[in-house]
Amino acid sequence: MTILFRKISYLDETAQNLIEGELLVRDGFIADFGQNLGRPDGAEIIEAEGAVLSPGLVDMRASLGEPGFEYRETIASAAQAAAAGGITSIAVLPDSQPPIDDPALVHLVIARGADTGLVDLLPYAAATRGLKGEELAEYGLLRAAGAVAFTDGGKAIASSRLMRLALSYASGFGARIVQHPEDTELAKGGAATAGARATWMGLPGIPAAAETICVARDIRLAELTGGAVHFAHVTTGEALELICRAKEKGLRVTCDTAPPYFDLNETAIGDYRTYTKLSPPLRAEEDRQAVLAALKDGTIDAIASDHQPRDADDKRLPFADAAPGGAGLATLLGVTLAQVHNGALTMPQALALLTKKPAEWLGIEAGVIAKGRKADLCLFHPERSWVVQAGKLPGKAQNTPFDGRALEGAVLGTWKAGKRVYG
């Protein structure tokens, strides 16, 4: 099985340049790229003038509905949404039911991903047993089973003592702890970022400082233990400043963010739109700007979809009662490309944040176009426009915070190990 992509631009191995040319896939692997590769016998020719061929996107953070919440989403439906969004690898949070805190469950998630044939699932394992925040999970055994890192998902590891232990113990296995950076006491009961807007809407607020305080504590604990901490979906300028300083100091600190936090601010809540209720909550405009600046200067290591499937009954409630979380697989690329179109990021910068950088962080052989690599590819047209519509997204989860958003950048096709899985 041979495929020749022609008249495209591909992202080179350094993820710093887009090169106009051709790319050849043979037997599921990237065989060659460059100019004038000829016409190999029997090759399927794909010509897409103006399109970009990117490594398949590597989503370093998504929650899937399965196991336990199949009414929201199954792994099969999530895989379809991922394929439609150009995603070929997903690091999956352990906050399923049961939580992924046992080696057998790690194997199960990997196998269920392989069953789809659409996407590789890379499980995170629980940082604490049952995600209860009380005792450490079996990091060694879980890692041996294939867990990529340890986290309690959307729950912060609240106890300073436990976080210290987690960082310290994980470092013995060279493993990272991923923190949901939020001071749980300050965030308790909150539904929106504390500020004039939440006050006037009568919504219980979570101060932005809840993020800063947790990040400050955990950086200090990383320093104390020599452990590696990763902050998921960072949303505030203050926290990013601390992370930037920790990196300069040489501490083992990394972070990601998600499209809602650089594309939307708290005004998107509008008239109590529960699809915009997220955790952490949407922030003030100045924090959105700070997230964008940190994407640009490299403080943020990756962009994750932060996909959280919710069904209508989770969301058709008064704002304070609605479940937080937004669907993000199908919109990950398009919303990120908006920052290329408006000049904030270059195309290679944006793509690296979605491919090479998260792949390196996860330690997987993916996310770059190189000879001999598995042909996980995403072909998209950066100018082709579409409108995000809740109810019409691929996959089961429809709870997009971007409902009604017009995007430029549409996926034309997705290939998983050389097999076309979308388009």
Added chain:
Amino acid sequence: MASLKHLLGIGGLNPVTVTNLLDLAESYVLLNRSGKTQRDSLRGRTLINLFFEDSTRTRTSFELAGRRLGADVVNMSVSTSSVTKGETLLDTAATLNAMNCDLLVVRHNRSGAPALLAEKVSAAVINAGDGTHEHPTQALLDALTMRRHKGRISGLTVAICGDIAHSRVARSNILLLTMMGNFVRLIGPPTLLPGNIGINGVEIFHSMEEGLKGADIVMALRLQKERMSSGLVPSSREFFTYYGLDRRKLAYAKPDALVMHPGPMNRGVEIDSDIADDDARSLIKEQVEMGVAVRMAVLDTLARSSEA
């Protein structure tokens, strides 16, 4: 009058609409007092009082207003337990649509719940208090009460004291009073008075002595016991000492300052009985009377704009 589909908050109104509502309410005050209480402008219309939170006085006030205008009035108290059993707000909305309800009065303990219902029901929705968001008819009846006593509803200095943070009455009053060109002074301990509530025309104080200076109207707000148990205020004794409205503190306001309270009162916590029951200073009973007239005006206006 600009067509008004729902009354979800003062936030959606303009000064002309407010003035028209107050004028109409004023005419109902006179009719109510003359004993000619029965009107038929809502004959054949169905008003449902949908209360997810207990409130005898607001519900009764709407019920009386609806009946005086000739509407068929149905009271539905939805205990929160049936909601936790799985019936959602939107199931309730579907039921109400099937009953062909014309006017839906909603009280709910969650901010934004009436707005959510308004999207799904065919009836005109009136917010009778949602969470810590708004209580628009209370602000209108307060404005009517002030206007009757001070002769105007602009250029007044109104002090609102106590638990601003959790008060939908405070929010609706701040919006209405500043919109009409009054000066609002908010007074309370910082744990009950978010600094970011300040908008144009609003000043924030943490001392009654400073805050009440020059006030024409002093409004005390109910302080719920759970504010003490959740640690926002150490004790009701301490609260009363510093923020409870008594004769000594009222003396900081203008000599002819009048006292209001949205009720129900916690005597000895946010207000001293001595002041609350002083008919020369307290408008609290009159607020209740104005409540019926204002709600008649709101129901009448919404019913008419739904006809148009």
